[in-house]
Amino acid sequence: MNTVLTLTKRELTAQFFSPIAYVVLVVFLVLSGIIFGMESFKPGEEASARTVFAVVPYILVLVAPLLTMRLLSDEFRTGTIETLMTAPVNEAELILGKFLGSLLFFVVMLAGTLLYPLIMSLYGSIDVGLALSSYIGLLLVGGLFIAVGLFFSACTQNQIIAAICTLAVLAVFTFLGDWLASNQEGTLRVVLQHLSIRAHYEVFIRGLIDSNHVVFFVTSTALFLFFGVKVLEFRRWR
Amino acid sequence: MIEVKNLTKHYGSNRAIDNLTFSAGSESTGNIIGFLGPNGAGKSTTIRILTCFQPADSGVASVAGYNVFSQSMDVRRRIGYLPESAPLYGEMRAREYLHFRGKLHRMAKPDRDAAVKRVTERCWLGDFIDRPIGQLSKGMRQRVGLADALLHDPPVIFLDEPTIGLDPVQIRETRKLIRNLGDHHVVFLSSHILHEVEQICTHVIVVAGGRILASGAPAELSERISAGSRLIAEIKGDSESIVSAVKSLSGVENVDCERLDGWNRLAIESNGAGDIREDVFKLVSDKGWSLREMRREVASLEDFFIKITAEQSTAR
Known part of the structure; x- marks a missing residue:
């Protein structure tokens, strides 16, 4: 566990030293800020941050790949993987450390959006429970996105390829999930509906923390992390 | 270890x-x-x-x-x-x-x-x-x-x-x-x-x-490497008889002779069984020839390295 924490700390520090991370941070806050400004205070409607929360995963589809692409690709490209994997560190510890480090950076990113409920509370009372469940939903989505990105980063030493593959997979399951499902019949339709990230996330921004959907995010994140470990192990054999 | x-x-x-x-x-x-x-x-x-x-x-x-x-x-x-x-x-x-x-x-x-x-x-x-x-x-x-x-x-x-x-x-x-x-x-x-x-x-x-x-x-x-190395000797005398006499020494495998302003410069290759320098000296003094230089060409690891890598590449 100590090793994981050491790696987590290094990863988080590395994120803060990477110019890409700052660009991602700024783009994320600017985009979500614009939506908050435009959508949350409409004349004649109840002030609500719900639209912002609904849109954030779409922004994440674009920025998460940028955050995760260098995680392992860079270690392969520069050869630092060689010093890491000849120290007493196993593949699972490495993946977990990288994952937690990036997740913490994502938490920092999310912390910037705390401003929105704060601003709203200036004009009235906010629904704390709803905000909480929305943030938990976002955290779960972010975790899954990072796990997918980490997996693709483990597959290649080319950051761009890692980013594009991550983007493609995230986009399919976030933007196109519902549309794909609606074009299918029978079992396939049900399966695709269950794989739609949007549908699972929707529940959280309605204020519901349903174990069903928590389990979906947790298990799919774990699955991609597991794949990441396997890819790392496999790479040694080549 | x-x-x-x-x-x-x-x-x-x-x-x-x-x-x-x-x-x-x-x-x-x-x-x-x-x-x-x-x-x-x-x-x-x-x-x-x-x-x-x-x-x-x-x-x-x-x-x-x-x-x-x-x-x-x-x-x-x-x-x-x-x-x-x-x-x-x-x-x-x-x-x-x-x-x-x-x-x-x-x-x-x-x-x-x-x-x-x-x-x-x-x-x-x-x-x-x-x-x-x-x-x-x-x-x-x-x-x-x-x-x-x-x-x-x-x-x-x-x-x-x-x-x-x-x-x-x-x-x-x-x-x-x-x-x-x-x-x-x-x-x-x-x-x-x-x-x-x-x-x-x-x-x-x-x-x-x-x-x-x-x-x-x-x-x-x-x-x-140097055991099978070459001995360079410069001897004055009739080159043909020198070469044949040196060749007859035990352990000598090949002798190259080169004329150099009245001297014969011999490159003697031995099979490495023993040091032949003393034998060469005795031979020269018995025959009444003159000897002005005798040295062993010690091969460096470098020579060895070049030799074996060359052998490797030709073997491929």
């Missing part, structure tokens, strides 16, 4: 190392082992297998008493490794990096502080220990990598081309450091520079094309 048996590794259809067997780091080999070979000889591959970075296709290897495949973590705790390009994290400061590596080796804070201090002195990092690694020159980075390999005081240290990219002063200092390391550690280093290996190693393993061509102490290897 290092035992390797029938190690083989392929990359696709390309055989990187082929049935390597050697043992090193014992009484008989001394503590500084040089792994010598041209580029592409399989040096890095062998080191990567021994440091548990890559598994071999077949064969067994153990380092510090543990199997590199089945007891990989035990091996990794006991080795220090400097890869060829000295890969480091550019955004970290050298001191931070060493602490990070120390933590991975589960060293407690006080131990780590002491260890960082020790390697800072040993590898002369004093001037730039608090600068970001990304700003350091190749030589400085190499020293940070070396410091990392020594940090947890491992019994076995692997150095892949440790002096590559260093300036002459740094090369000399690094060699001195490696020689000192031999007192307490087993050092396994790869190099394609013969001179270097000849200078610092107690045992040399010559590889080419993934196979071991020769091994032994550097002096022993030189001896092996």
Whole structure:
């Protein structure tokens, strides 16, 4: 566990030293800020941050790949993987450390959006429970996105390829999930509906923390992390 | 300390190392082992297998008493490794990096502080220990990598081309450091520079094309080559009778004669069974010829190296 924490700390520090991370941070806050400004205070409607929360995963589809692409690709490209994997560190510890480090950076990113409920509370009372469940939903989505990105980063030493593959997979399951499902019949339709990230996330921004959907995010994140470990192990054999 | 048996590794259809067997780091080999070979000889591959970075296709290897495949973590705790390009994290400061590596080796804070201090002195990092690694020159980075390999005081240290990219002063200092390391550690280093290996190693393993061509102490290897070496003698007299007389000496295999302002310059090749210099001298004095020069052309490890690598490439 100590090793994981050491790696987590290094990863988080590395994120803060990477110019890409700052660009991602700024783009994320600017985009979500614009939506908050435009959508949350409409004349004649109840002030609500719900639209912002609904849109954030779409922004994440674009920025998460940028955050995760260098995680392992860079270690392969520069050869630092060689010093890491000849120290007493196993593949699972490495993946977990990288994952937690990036997740913490994502938490920092999310912390910037705390401003929105704060601003709203200036004009009235906010629904704390709803905000909480929305943030938990976002955290779960972010975790899954990072796990997918980490997996693709483990597959290649080319950051761009890692980013594009991550983007493609995230986009399919976030933007196109519902549309794909609606074009299918029978079992396939049900399966695709269950794989739609949007549908699972929707529940959280309605204020519901349903174990069903928590389990979906947790298990799919774990699955991609597991794949990441396997890819790392496999790479040694080549 | 290092035992390797029938190690083989392929990359696709390309055989990187082929049935390597050697043992090193014992009484008989001394503590500084040089792994010598041209580029592409399989040096890095062998080191990567021994440091548990890559598994071999077949064969067994153990380092510090543990199997590199089945007891990989035990091996990794006991080795220090400097890869060829000295890969480091550019955004970290050298001191931070060493602490990070120390933590991975589960060293407690006080131990780590002491260890960082020790390697800072040993590898002369004093001037730039608090600068970001990304700003350091190749030589400085190499020293940070070396410091990392020594940090947890491992019994076995692997150095892949440790002096590559260093300036002459740094090369000399690094060699001195490696020689000192031999007192307490087993050092396994790869190099394609013969001179270097000849200078610092107690045992040399010559590889080419993934196979071991020769091994032994550097002096022993030189001896092996020079034993069958040539004797150059300049003798005055009738060249034909000189050549035939020298040829009749026991052990002489071939004699080349060249006329040089009244003298005969003979290049005598012997089979290496014994020293023929005395026989040549006696022959000359018996016949009443004059002798103005006689020397043995001692082959260097370099000659040997060029010879065997040339043989390798023609064999392909």
